[in-house]
Every structure is written in C-alpha cells, then in structure tokens.
Amino acid sequence: MRNTIILIPARMASTRLPGKPLADINGLPMIVQVLHRAEAAGIGEAVVATDSEAVQAAVEKAGGRAVMTGGHHQSGSDRIFEALEALDPEHRIDFVVNVQGDLPTIDPADIRAALGPLADPAVDIATLAAVITDPAERTNPNVVKVSGAIVTSGRFHATTFTRADAAGPGPHYHHIGLYAYRRAALARFVALPPSANEQRERLEQLRALDAGMRIDAAIVRGVPLGVDTPEELAKARKMLLG
Numbered sequence: 001m002r003n004t005i006i007l008i009p010a011r012m013a014s015t016r017l018p019g020k021p022l023a024d025i026n027g028l029p030m031i032v033q034v035l036h037r038a039e040a041a042g043i044g045e046a047v048v049a050t051d052s053e054a055v056q057a058a059v060e061k062a063g064g065r066a067v068m069t070g071g072h073h074q075s076g077s078d079r080i081f082e083a084l085e086a087l088d089p090e091h092r093i094d095f096v097v098n099v100q101g102d103l104p105t106i107d108p109a110d111i112r113a114a115l116g117p118l119a120d121p122a123v124d125i126a127t128l129a130a131v132i133t134d135p136a137e138r139t140n141p142n143v144v145k146v147s148g149a150i151v152t153s154g155r156f157h158a159t160t161f162t163r164a165d166a167a168g169p170g171p172h173y174h175h176i177g178l179y180a181y182r183r184a185a186l187a188r189f190v191a192l193p194p195s196a197n198e199q200r201e202r203l204e205q206l207r208a209l210d211a212g213m214r215i216d217a218a219i220v221r222g223v224p225l226g227v228d229t230p231e232e233l234a235k236a237r238k239m240l241l242g
Contacts, residue, residue, distance in 0.1 A: 003094040004044035004115065007083055008034055009076035010101035012052045016228050021055045021101055023227070025237050030227060031055055032062040033104040033240065039064075041111035043097065049083035075204055076100065077179075081190045084183070096186055098179045104236050106178070106224040114180040117155055117216035124185035125208055127158065128176035129217040137174060138166040144203060146175035146217055158215040161203050174223050179205075185213060 010031050014020040021031035028036075031048055038046035048059045048066040051073070059066040067086055073079040080098050087093075097114055099106065110128060117126035129146050137143045141163040148159040156173075166172035181189070188211075195210035197203075208215060227236050 003092060004097065005084070005087070005093050005095075006038045006041065006044055006046040006097045006099055006111065007080040008038060008046065008048045008099050008101050009073075009079040009083075010048055010050040010052070010055050011071075011073075011079075012055065014228070017230060017233065020227065021050070021052070022058055023233055025104055025233070026240050028062065029055075029058045030104050030233075030236075031059060031101050032064065034099060034101050034106065035059060035062070035064045037104070037106050037108050038097075038099050038111060040108035041097075042108070043112055043115060044095075046099075047083065047087065048101070049079050051079075077186065077204065078190050081186055084186070091183070094183055096181045096183060098181070100177055100226070102227045103178070103224045104227060105239050107220075107222075110176075110220045110224070111178065113218045113220055114178055116218045118180055118182060120151075120216065122214055123216045124182055124213040125189070125205075125215045126180040127205070127215060127217050128178050128220050129156075129158075129173040130176060130220050130223050132166065132170075132172045132174045138172055144175040144177070146173050148217070151216065154219050156217055156219070158217045159209070161201070161205050161209070163201055163203070173217070173219070175217070176220070176223055177226075189213065 010021040022029045051071040056066040067083045069082045117123045148156045150156045195207045197206040
C-alpha cells in the first residue's frame with residue numbers, strides 16, 4: 001500500500017533484560033537487527049521511535065533513522081503516535097505498521113503480510129496470528145491466543161484475545177503482537193481510555209475491540225522469537241548466525 005510507514009518503538013527500561021534495544025546480536029544492536037528486517041519488508045520507510053539518546057545514536061550509526069519521543073508513554077502505540085505526528089505533521093501517511101523492537105528474527109514477509117487485511121475498508125487494525133503447534137502453548141498464560149471468524153483462508157476477523165487456556169477442537173492461534181493501523185484508527189485508539197477487559201487481561205488490543213473497532217488477523221507460518229530474557233537473547237544470536 002502507498003503512504004505507509006513502519007515505526008519501531010524502543011525504550012531502555014526493561015526489568016528482565018536491562019538495555020535490551022542495545023543488546024548485541026552478532027555485532028549489531030538488537031534494535032538495528034529489527035530495523036534491517038523492517039527495511040527489508042519494502043513497504044515504506046522504517047523509523048525507530050525512542051526515548052533514549054543512546055538508542056538514537058546506535059540507529060543513526062548504523063545508517064538508520066530514529067526520532068526522539070517522550071519518556072512518559074505507557075505503551076508502544078502511544079509512542080509511535082507521537083513519532084508519527086512529529087514525522088508527518090501534514091498527514092500524508094495513511095498506514096502505520098508497529099513492529100516491536102524485540103523481534104530480531106521477524107520475517108520481512110510477515111511484516112508485509114500485516115498490511116493485507118487493510119485492503120478491506122471495513123478493517124481498522126490488522127495483526128498477525130500463527131497456528132499453535134506446541135500443545136504447551138495452549139495453557140501458557142504468556143502466550144496470547146486470538147480467535148474469530150474466518151474471512152478467507154489466510155485471514156480472520158478477530159473477536160477474542162486472551163491469556164486463558166485455549167479450549168475446543170481448534171485450530172488455535174498464537175497472537176503475534178505486530179499491528180498495522182489506518183492512521184485514523186491509530187489516532188482514535190490512543191485517545192481511548194483503557195477498558196475493563198484490557199486491564200483484566202493486560203492486553204491493549206482489547207481496548208480497540210471494546211470500542212467497536214475491527215481487528216483482522218493475517219495468518220502466517222510461524223511465531224518470531226521475542227527477546228525478553230538473557231536466555232532468549234542467546235537463542236536469537238544462534239538463530240541469526242545461520
């Protein structure tokens with residue numbers, strides 16, 4: 001789609017992996033690894049949105065672009081909205097893809113896939129899902145499950161996001177926290193107060209569903225590794241050596 005930007009929120013305040021965006025992965029900071037994959041998606045400019053001058057300097061040293069944002073933001077969506085308004089005050093950009101800064105193994109093709117559902121004008125926000133193949137994930141509260149009504153073979157209208165155990169015959173889907181927004185939908189979303197369901201489940205996307213916004217999920221083959229711990233960082237280094 002034309003007039004698309006990829007924004008990658010990055011903050012240094014990680015309790016389990018201090019300084020996470022700058023963690024070295026095979027000679028590059030993690031945030032730069034993510035930026036390179038976002039650039040490889042080929043759907044628009046990729047920019048890091050951060051509250052850290054050190055992150056900004058690392059990105060610019062690698063030839064990328066970063067924009068400074070406030071340190072008060074409670075979520076990545078709030079941070080990317082501030083960045084969007086700063087980067088594009090003329091409102092020329094129509095679509096915004098939010099790629100988490102701790103997904104160094106994300107497939108560029110999956111970033112592109114997130115835009116697909118927005119070809120349907122009824123969809124406000126698009127995201128990604130993959131079939132759960134590991135039975136242990138069905139009962140893992142750290143794995144967010146998404147379900148809904150199939151629209152096409154590769155896409156469904158998401159109606160539920162939950163940390164609860166997956167029940168029923170399936171297939172069950174692992175939600176991948178990468179989002180593509182219509183610009184107007186992002187502006188509406190960040191202006192909404194947190195909903196009761198969002199606070200109970202600790203899932204920001206429920207705020208959108210509770211407000212009547214439509215989220216569709218594109219189905220992709222696998223789940224990228226999210227890096228939150230030293231063990232996951234070591235795993236990412238091994239995966240990206242190949």
